[in-house]
Amino acid sequence: MKNADRENVLLDSFRAKVPEGRSVMASLARAKKVWMILMIFGFICRDVPISAKTVVDAAGRQVTAPDAPQRIISMAPSVTEMLFALGLGPRVVGVSRFSDYPPEVQNLPKVGPYVDIHIEAVLGLNPDLVIGAEDGNPHHVTSKLRELHIPVYITNPRDFQGVFHSLESLGELLGAEERAAALVGDMKRRLECIRSLTSGLPRPKVLLQIEHTPLVTVNRDTLQSKLIELAGGDNPAQGEPVHYPRYSMETVLQSQPDVIIISTMLDQSSLQSEIDGWKRYSVLPAVRNGRIYAISPNIIARAGPRIIQGLETMFKMIHPEVSLDCGKAS
Amino acid sequence: MIAAKPRNILLVCGILSGLFCLVAALGLASGAVPLGFGRLWEVLRGSSGSAVEEMIVLDLRLPRVLLAGVVGFGLGQCGVVFQTLLRNPLAEPFILGISSGSALGAIAAIVLGLQFPAAVSVCAFGGGLVTIALILGISQGRGSMNTTTLLLTGVVLNAFFYSIIMFFVSTSTEEKLHALLFWLYGDLGRSQYLHVAAVAPVVILGALFLYGYAKSLNLLAAGDEAAHHLGIEVEKTKIVLFVTLSLITGFVVSVSGVIGFVGLIVPHLVRMVLGSDHRVLLPAAGLFGACFLVAADTAARVVIAPTELPVGVITAFLGAPFFILVLNRKGSGWSPS
Numbered sequence: 080m081k082n083a084d085r086e087n088v089l090l091d092s093f094r095a096k097v098p099e100g101r102s103v104m105a106s107l108a109r110a111k112k113v114w115m116i117l118m119i120f121g122f123i124c125r126d127v128p129i130s131a132k133t134v135v136d137a138a139g140r141q142v143t144a145p146d147a148p149q150r151i152i153s154m155a156p157s158v159t160e161m162l163f164a165l166g167l168g169p170r171v172v173g174v175s176r177f178s179d180y181p182p183e184v185q186n187l188p189k190v191g192p193y194v195d196i197h198i199e200a201v202l203g204l205n206p207d208l209v210i211g212a213e214d215g216n217p218h219h220v221t222s223k224l225r226e227l228h229i230p231v232y233i234t235n236p237r238d239f240q241g242v243f244h245s246l247e248s249l250g251e252l253l254g255a256e257e258r259a260a261a262l263v264g265d266m267k268r269r270l271e272c273i274r275s276l277t278s279g280l281p282r283p284k285v286l287l288q289i290e291h292t293p294l295v296t297v298n299r300d301t302l303q304s305k306l307i308e309l310a311g312g313d314n315p316a317q318g319e320p321v322h323y324p325r326y327s328m329e330t331v332l333q334s335q336p337d338v339i340i341i342s343t344m345l346d347q348s349s350l351q352s353e354i355d356g357w358k359r360y361s362v363l364p365a366v367r368n369g370r371i372y373a374i375s376p377n378i379i380a381r382a383g384p385r386i387i388q389g390l391e392t393m394f395k396m397i398h399p400e401v402s403l404d405c406g407k408a409s
Numbered sequence: 410m411i412a413a414k415p416r417n418i419l420l421v422c423g424i425l426s427g428l429f430c431l432v433a434a435l436g437l438a439s440g441a442v443p444l445g446f447g448r449l450w451e452v453l454r455g456s457s458g459s460a461v462e463e464m465i466v467l468d469l470r471l472p473r474v475l476l477a478g479v480v481g482f483g484l485g486q487c488g489v490v491f492q493t494l495l496r497n498p499l500a501e502p503f504i505l506g507i508s509s510g511s512a513l514g515a516i517a518a519i520v521l522g523l524q525f526p527a528a529v530s531v532c533a534f535g536g537g538l539v540t541i542a543l544i545l546g547i548s549q550g551r552g553s554m555n556t557t558t559l560l561l562t563g564v565v566l567n568a569f570f571y572s573i574i575m576f577f578v579s580t581s582t583e584e585k586l587h588a589l590l591f592w593l594y595g596d597l598g599r600s601q602y603l604h605v606a607a608v609a610p611v612v613i614l615g616a617l618f619l620y621g622y623a624k625s626l627n628l629l630a631a632g633d634e635a636a637h638h639l640g641i642e643v644e645k646t647k648i649v650l651f652v653t654l655s656l657i658t659g660f661v662v663s664v665s666g667v668i669g670f671v672g673l674i675v676p677h678l679v680r681m682v683l684g685s686d687h688r689v690l691l692p693a694a695g696l697f698g699a700c701f702l703v704a705a706d707t708a709a710r711v712v713i714a715p716t717e718l719p720v721g722v723i724t725a726f727l728g729a730p731f732f733i734l735v736l737n738r739k740g741s742g743w744s745p746s
Contacts, residue, residue: 292588293598293717319716325587327598329441329465330715349522359468362460 137235148208155212160383165255173204236382272405277311283337285312310393413688425696436474436707441714473600477706478699483612483661485698488672502672506566510540511662530663537659595668595721604664615657623687
């Protein structure tokens with residue numbers, strides 16, 4: 080029902096209630112006043128902007144967003160990276176706390192860490208579209224924002240296919256289809272290249288260490304583990320029941336990883352001491368052969384456009400014997 | 410109840426030492442990579458022919474079992490003396506806030522990312538020392554070592570330090586959270602021979618020193634007044650003992666984190682069975698504490714292998730039902746006199 084209709088019905092019901100015997104003029108004057116108030120009320124409450132479209136997001140919800148949103152807030156580092164890669168950076172007015180790429184986001188207002196978005200900070204930036212990630216943003220935050228009539232669009236990138244889909248649907252939603260198509264095309268080409276290079280190669284065991292005390296690794300449901308598989312390695316902890324299992328050193332010694340990749344937030348000097356710490360386990364092939372590497376968690380843990388970079392870096396670590404070159408064939 | 414004759418004391422210590430050897434062997438044989446006793450024997454003799462298994466037993470499990478033994482021994486003994494000195498069955502080594510002071514030191518080191526060698530342990534120990542100084546300062550300020558003042562000071566310091574810890578926990582990045590929580594629950598996963606070498610001398614010397622006070626403790630258990638009439642310098646003895654206990658606790662917590670429950674239930678269990686003569690109670694509680702913690706840590710390594718639990722989760726989870734069972738059958742046996 081349109082707002083105007085709603086007001087008319089209300090007005091009619093009001094008229095019907097006017098007691099008989101009162102002056103018609105007086106009741107008309109009151110009706111006019113009420114009608115004015117209702118008009119103003121309706122104007123304030125209008126929840127649908129004039130130029131808008133309705134799409135379905137990755138959480139399966141209908142989202143009505145402005146045709147060309149100008150004040151976008153990103154609630155996850157992966158979303159921030161996708162928006163900037165699509166050239167939509169100038170329209171982003173706020174980002175989640177750990178969004179740190181590309182460098183220009185560092186000057187943007189922060190709305191709290193993605194697991195604990197501050198709703199007031201979001202409101203304060205007066206967004207016309209908020210974009211989040213299913214895997215991370217809590218539901219109570221997204222539903223509260225919807226209650227407050229702020230359009231919330233949820234993406235759900237968990238692997239390459241998910242990133243492709245998210246980039247394409249964000250491109251469509253925000254009018255950057257061409258850029259999205261080019262980006263996805265480039266990523267697909269590079270992914271295909273790695274696929275063709277790794278097929279038939281031996282698959283070394285690759286232990287990914289995401290935390291040092293205690294040692295924590297990843298199971299097969301994580302993006303990081305999928306990247307190990309794509310890069311031509313096997314994750315010895317793939318069958319663990321939780322995403323980020325604490326792994327005992329005994330199990331590491333028994334599983335005999337050929338490659339160890341450290342992916343923590345450590346700075347350079349403590350990273351070096353972490354690598355040195357592995358040296359006492361000389362029974363491990365990875366240690367004997369000096370195959371301990373470090374990679375930034377930002378390019379393998381964030382399901383954004385840079386995962387292709389993460390994949391290529393991992394491929395070079397896991398298969399240094401193969402040059403990353405698909406020639407003109409690809 | 411056992412009379413404190415030298416023969417009885419030796420017998421009790423012998424039995425408990427035998428139990429410790431059994432538990433330690435079990436601890437060395439089991440883990441994420443189960444070995445069994447036969448294979449363990451081969452590894453220990455150096456005839457296993459498997460470098461991996463040797464490393465698992467000698468570099469990972471042995472320091473861990475030893476450290477669990479030392480830590481359990483220290484916590485058990487300190488628990489006994491704290492309960493007697495404070496004349497309170499709820500007392501345990503962490504009651505005066507030393508644990509949370511140490512935990513705060515450790516967590517500050519983790520959050521600030523301090524990198525010098527053994528930074529976390531050193532800061533934990535420092536935190537414990539500061540707490541002792543605070544407690545002694547505060548309770549001395551009123552002129553005498555009043556038990557109630559000490560207890561209240563400890564409880565309040567605990568609460569204060571925990572509020573700072575919670576501040577760190579709620580503002581820390583996700584990456585550091587795991588390390589913080591494992592520290593708060595108590596964890597022996599980082600055990601190295603270095604830790605054993607640092608803590609074992611303190612615990613052993615401390616045990617000998619405390620044993621020298623066994624008779625005084627028997628008298629103090631009867632109450633300050635009575636002890637005074639029987640010729641004990643109550644104030645001085647208490648201060649000396651508190652400082653000793655705090656040092657032992659500080660060292661122990663600095664390598665293991667806050668392992669709860671051991672220092673509370675081990676003294677009670679031993680007291681229920683052997684009576685409250687400190688000449689028996691002290692060594693027995695130490696040895697039984699060692700057995701208990703080694704067993705609990707073995708369980709922590711095995712129950713959801715290859716993942717590990719913090720040992721503090723096991724000590725309370727197994728300890729509480731066991732304790733209630735014994736409490737039901739034997740009564741608390743709590744009569745510090």
